[in-house]
Amino acid sequence: MRMRSSNPVLKRALQQQSGPQQGYGQQGYGQPYPQQGYGQPGYPQQGYPQPGYPQQAAADQPMTIDDVVVRTGMTLGAVAIVGAINYFLFMSNPALGMGLMFVGMIGGLILGLVIAFKQMTSPVAILIYAALQGLLVGGLSALLGSMLSAQLGDASAGTSLVTQAVIGTVAVFGVMLALYKYRIIKVTDGFVKAVSYAVLGAAALMLINFVLSFFIAGGMGLREPTWLGLGVGIVFVVLAALTLAIEFRGIEEGVAAGIPSQFAWQFAFGLTVSLVWLYIEILRLLWLIKTMFAD
Numbered sequence: 001m002r003m004r005s006s007n008p009v010l011k012r013a014l015q016q017q018s019g020p021q022q023g024y025g026q027q028g029y030g031q032p033y034p035q036q037g038y039g040q041p042g043y044p045q046q047g048y049p050q051p052g053y054p055q056q057a058a059a060d061q062p063m064t065i066d067d068v069v070v071r072t073g074m075t076l077g078a079v080a081i082v083g084a085i086n087y088f089l090f091m092s093n094p095a096l097g098m099g100l101m102f103v104g105m106i107g108g109l110i111l112g113l114v115i116a117f118k119q120m121t122s123p124v125a126i127l128i129y130a131a132l133q134g135l136l137v138g139g140l141s142a143l144l145g146s147m148l149s150a151q152l153g154d155a156s157a158g159t160s161l162v163t164q165a166v167i168g169t170v171a172v173f174g175v176m177l178a179l180y181k182y183r184i185i186k187v188t189d190g191f192v193k194a195v196s197y198a199v200l201g202a203a204a205l206m207l208i209n210f211v212l213s214f215f216i217a218g219g220m221g222l223r224e225p226t227w228l229g230l231g232v233g234i235v236f237v238v239l240a241a242l243t244l245a246i247e248f249r250g251i252e253e254g255v256a257a258g259i260p261s262q263f264a265w266q267f268a269f270g271l272t273v274s275l276v277w278l279y280i281e282i283l284r285l286l287w288l289i290k291t292m293f294a295d
Contacts, residue, residue: 062258063267068251071123071268075130079276082134083141087162090142101139108132112273121265129269133276140280141165144287152294161290165283172237172278176244187249195242202239223284225291233285240278247271 086104090097111129114120145158179185205222213219222232247270254263 061261063254063261063264065251065255067261067264068267068271071264072271074123075126075268075272076275078127078130079134079137079272082131083138086135086138087142090139090146094142094146097139097142100135101143104132104135104137104139108136115269119266121262123265126265126269126272130272133272137276137279141283144283148287148290151291157290161283161286164286165279168282168286169275169279172241172282173244173275176241177248180245180248185245187245192246192249195239195246198239199243202236225288230285230288230292233281233288236281237278237285240274240281243274244271244278247274 086097086100089100108129111125111132115122115125115129120126141162142158145161148161149155149158176185180187185191209219209222211219218224221228223229247267250270251267254267
């Protein structure tokens with residue numbers, strides 16, 4: 001029986017499995033071609049090799065956890081390297097750093113939507129997305145850090161803020177992984193739908209707040225250093241953390257289904273989106289707390 005999933009990446013992969021080459025759906029990617037004719041393994045037609053077959057076989061290797069880990073390491077590495085570059089650029093040239101931050105924000109949003117809706121597995125596109133997110137992360141980290149340092153009169157306050165945000169992100173990731181692994185959090189279809197709708201609602205709310213900010217200072221005050229802003233920040237950190245559990249489920253189902261290793265790039269993209277969002281929300285939450293309780 002074919003595995004069913006609500007994950008769009010898995011749906012696409014499973015549809016490919018049930019496509020013209022029926023051997024995939026029946027035998028799995030561990031044995032992409034049956035033995036036929038002369039008993040020669042690995043040749044799809046009567047034992048005769050096909051041009052380009054070794055490349056075809058390599059592309060059809062089943063996805064493993066290691067595939068996802070390696071590709072996620074590459075995307076997060078791109079985020080970290082580009083982020084560090086823009087962070088120091090911002091410190092030496094705030095106008096340039098701010099400009100690059102907006103390039104990363106707008107470019108990352110557009111490219112991210114394209115990758116998500118087209119379910120792209122292109123390493124180039126996903127690494128470019130990661131680099132754009134690095135511009136955003138680095139610029140925003142420098143901006144909030146500079147604002148906090150100026151308010152507290154402590155030049156090291158900004159660096160401390162960023163360090164704490166990184167540690168917080170890693171800690172939340174580890175906790176969510178443990179909660180998922182030991183099934184303390186059960187990621188059911190209902191869980192996925194609830195979190196997805198909540199994320200869409202949060203995005204719509206932020207869009208409204210952003211538009212209103214052009215007419216009213218601070219918009220609805222959802223991102224300002226107030227009790228309302230603090231509450232919204234906590235909710236957003238929780239939502240970002242919960243999206244990690246959804247990504248973990250998708251990866252587990254993908255490995256179990258034996259989908260091609262190329263789809264590891266899509267899961268690396270999903271983890272990068274969740275981790276970047278989580279970092280930004282933790283960074284902002286820490287900034288809010290330190291700003292509100294500075295005295």
